[in-house]
Amino acid sequence: MxxxxxxxxxxxxxxxxxxxxxxxxxxxxxxxxxxxxxxxxxxxxxxxxxxxxxxxxxxxxxxxxxxxxxxxxxxxxxxxxxxxxxxxxxxxxRQPQILVLAQLPWTRSGGSDLLTAIDQDQKFKVKNISFHPEDLPNRPYADIHQFYDPSHPPSFYINKMVEWHFIPPNLQELPCPIFGQTGDYDLHIQTVYPWLQLFDEILVTDPSEWQDVQKLVKVPVSTFPKSFGISDVLPPIPQKSRNIDLSLSGTVTHPYHPDKAQLLHQIINIPNLNCKIINGFVSEQDYYQNLANTKVSFTYIRHSEAMPTRGLEALSMGCGLVVQKNSVLTLFAGESEGVLTYELEADNLAIAIQRIVREWPEFEIRARKGAEIIRKEFVCSRVASQSLRFLTFLAAKPRGQRQLQPLEQLVQKRTILQKGWLPNYDLNHSQVLKCIGISNQEVLQSQLNSGNLSSHLFIDLARESILYNYHRALYNLIPVQEWFAGVIKIYQTGLEKFPKSLVLRFNYIRAVLHFGQPSEVSEVLELALEILKEDRDRWQVDVMEDVFPWDFCDRFFNYRSYFDLVTEHLTTGKSVEFDLQRLILASLSYYYGFYAPYQGYYSLSLDYFRQATTLDPEFPYYKFDYAKQLIERNLLNDNTEAGRILIELASESILFIESWMLLEFLKAHQCFSDPQLEKLARKINPIKRQIQLLESIPSLPLKPSLDQVSANIEPDSFKTQLTQLKLYQQKKLQELEKLHDKILWMQTSKFWKLGLVLDPRQRQINLAVKDKEFYNRFSSEDDINQLQTIVQTIEKTQAWQIRLAWLELKKQVIKANISRD
CATH class of the missing domain: 1.25.40 (Serine Threonine Protein Phosphatase 5, Tetratricopeptide repeat)
Structure with missing residues (x-):
């Protein structure tokens, strides 16, 4: 150690x-x-x-x-x-060519395209395993021996970003050194941990990752910063002046990254800073165009010393760059090359940004020097070559006998729902994703049938079914009730065998609240209440019991803290069961808060939202909805307490825009006043005009209970959201974007995209089918008729009608703004 x-x-x-x-x-x-x-x-x-x-x-x-x-x-x-x-x-x-068997990122573009780049180094012949049509065809639970000629085995195997790939379980049977590289091990810790044990050596980019990973595995761990690079074909560095002081894009405000709030608020506090902040991802062309027009960018990574790929891209375009202290990027470029550093705990990011903007003529010269270095040292062709040559050095190292891992521990679980790397992104119809889901079901069911039972098997069997069918159920492409009845049976059977498993109960409750029928919802609410009232000693938590991936209904659970605790336990041995229980109980309290008002005791909702904030004060969504409930109740002192919470969130959290909108509502209705409001207005109002919210991941709403059905109320209703938006004044365009998270037919839906291209007053499908290009996408008239029927059904739904109301409201706001200008 x-x-x-x-x-x-x-x-x-x-x-x-x-x-x-x-x-x-x-x-x-x-x-x-x-x-x-x-x-x-x-x-x-x-x-x-x-x-x-x-x-x-x-x-x-x-x-x-x-x-x-x-x-x-x-x-x-x-x-x-x-x-x-x-x-x-x-x-x-001395070999004429070194044969490498690999699982590298299969994309053929951008800074992760090492496959295309390595062709420039004729010393290596890479055979890549993936689901891409140009690679060796992978499949679930593949046999590693099918990918090479036994008479001419590879010199070594490399898996870059282990958490992204479906690895053959018998990988250790390869007659050559096997290497894996990881960076997001903590993000996917419950899925990737067993697979990390397969390798002869693990690679990471930096010392902070090394500190973790060398405690997660029993094999050597090496640092190699040049794991990813920049495209071999970049736009030229512009000679023109740059009119954006600071640009930032990516996952800027996401529940898994609450620590980015501290950085955002430092930026917000910089006076007269011309920012362009995009919460989401733009096209590669727009991305580089933004960088070409920007003076300074900064990066933040959970592992503070890791290589920031977005930092490489920014510096390569001549931007000044601010990275975390001891970032491995500074081994290649420092202050003389336009790179400054900051520390999250020291709150000194703003100082570094202001210095670059203030001294831009000098830093522009420095950043151009930095761009030359990055374009030479980190171009993909050089990174790919040096990576494989470093791995050759490792492959030559004498090693002891390989410690074989039991195959039954290796399940190719899906690491994400949709946010990240998947072998296919047709989430509704992909045959690859279907094959993965079915294969996992067969493997897990076989283990159940063997009689060697554990709570993990029931948890994982239901998990894989839910992840595969999530979008298909969301868009009613399957008989949801029939499918989910099978999921419920898995959970209930598991609970009969393992009644003390808190994670099994937690997952069961969450699944039903998002997919179940009213009677089923009412039943699990009783189960949730039982858990919340029982002594904690009754429940057991195994750190490797899977609580779903980090992007599954992420506003309802603090995945970041949970996975950090699991990683801490696996790296240090520290007992974390009490804190894991606490996070689960906080989430259950939060869920229950959406239902408690409709059981005849309105204050119960506040009690459970308050309990969630007490159990997990770091997760901002709990506090935000607690404040909303206080405002809706509107009793004596409720608005005062809500205002206090919202000031805290507006001042410190990723929900600063949403919280500010509620504060403006309270102020406009003379329900709350505080001297800090004027300061917040000066800080937040300018940034609202500079931030774009592009991410629109479909959010699965809560299903109603029997009580709510009888009262004709939904726990997470569109009407409630729309009413609130109107109350928060029509000029607040940023808040309108938040409705995206509540509407089922969003940008990932072909029906949403269809609606956007049709005239607002002529949304009928018959106009679209007249277009020859659209028509040719369908193989028969029956397909067209079926689509017409589906669209007509959609247009009758409450969600669609509210979408139309939202579009009309947005049109009015835009018209009002134009008139005012």
Whole structure:
């Protein structure tokens, strides 16, 4: 076990090359060897040449030449070194071509396209396994032996971003070294942890990830910062002036990233800063155009020292850049190249941003130097080549016998619902996703039938069915009630066998509240109430009992804190069961709060929302809905308490715009007043005009209980949302965007896209089918008729009518703004 205080020699021996490159002494050969291993050849060659009297230094000088592409010089030097590692490496170098079996990102564009880029290094022949038509065809639970010729096995196997791939379970039967690289291990910890144990060595980009991962596995872990790069074909750096001070895009405000709120509020507090903030992802062309027009960008990563790919892209376009302290990017570019650093805890991001903007003429020159370095060192062709050459160095390392892992622990669970890497993004009809879902069902059911029962099997069996059918159920493409009856049976059978499993109960309750019939909803509400009232000692939580992926109904549960605790337990052994219970109970209280008002005791709703905020005060959604309920009740002191909560959220959380809208509503109706409101107005109103909300992931609404059906009320109704939007004044366009999360037929739906292209007054499907290109997408007249029937059904739904009302309201707001201007 190592820590940052270990000696340079110990850190180097342990594979933490990035830490050695940063902090090693210039009097130690390991410092320069580390520079060579991470791909900075010139510094390494100059430094290692001073230690030519040491055999180790000479070996790493040869390795540096190899990684830099000078194989003749490397081979000449290795011939004189008799160590097993040197001779193994020499044998690999002397091969006409090194055969690599891989699972690399299958996209053929952008900074992750190492597959296309590696073609420029003729030393390697990469055979990639994926679901892409140009790769070796992967399938669920594939046999690794089908992907190579036994008479000519690969020299090594590499899986880049283990959490993105469906790995053959018998991977350890490969007759060559097997390597995996990970970065989002904590995000997918319950899914990826068993698979991390398969590899002979794990790669990460930086020391902060190294600290975690070397505690998660029993094999060596190495740092190699150049895991991803920038496109080989980038737009030129513009010569024109840049009129945007700061641009930011991606997952800016998401429930899994509450720590970004602290950074956002530092930006908001900068006076007269011209920002362009996009919560979501734009096209590659628009993305680079924004960067070309921007003076400064900043990055934030959960693992503070990791390589920020968006930082590479920003700097490559000549933007000044602010990254976290000790980011491995600063090993390649520093202040002289337009890069400053900040610390989240020190609240000094704004200082760095203001300095670059204030001194832009100087930083523009520096950033152009940085762009030259990034475009040379991190272009994909160079990154791909150096990555495989570094892996060749690792493959040559003498190793002990491989510790085989039991296959029954390896289930190819789907790591996400939709936000991230999937082998196919046709979430409704994909045969690949269907095959994965069915295969997992067969594997898990077979394990259940074997009699070796555990709560995990029931949890995972229901989980995989729900993830596959989520969107299909959302759009009524399957008989939902019939399908979900089977899911309920899985949960109920599991609870009979494992009545103390809190996660099993929690998942069961959540699933029913989002998919169930009114009678089923009422039944699990009783179960939730029982859990909330019972002594905690009755329940058990296993850290590896899966609570769904991080993007499943994410506003209802604090996945970030939960997965951080699981990772902490797996890396340190610390007991976290009490805190995991607390997070689950907070979520159950929150869920119950949406139903309690309709059981005849309106204050019960507030009690449970308040309980959720007490159990989990860090999750802003609990506080926000608690404040909303206080405003709706509108009794004495309710608005005062709501205002206090909303000021806190508007000042500190990712829900600052939503909270400010409610505060404006209270102020407009003379329900609340506070001196801080004027300060918040000066801070938030300008930023509202500069932030774009592009993400529109369909959100599965809560299903009504029997009490709500009899009262004709929905727990998460569209009408309630629309009424609130009108009350918050029509000029608030940003708040209108929030309705996207509540409407079923959104941008991912073909019906939504169809509606956008039709004239608002002529939304009938017969206009669209007259278009020849549209018509040709369907194989028969029956398909057209079926689509007509479906669309007509949709247009009669409450969601569709509210969508039309929303569009009309938006049109009025735009018209009002134009008139005012």
């Amino acid at each position: 190592f820590n940052p205080q270990n000696s340079t020699a110990e850190l180097f021996q342990a594979g933490n090359y990035a830490a050695v490159a940063r902090s090693g002494s210039d009097r130690e050969w390991q410092t320069y060897a580390a520079w060579g291993l991470i791909g900075k050849a010139s510094e390494a060659i100059a430094g290692l040449s001073r230690f030519s009297h040491l055999p180790e230094a000479v070996f790493y000088l040869a390795v540096t030449h190899w990684i830099d592409g000078n194989e003749e010089q490397a081979a000449t030097m290795l011939e004189k070194i008799s160590t097993p590692h040197a001779q193994n490496l020499l044998a690999l170098i």
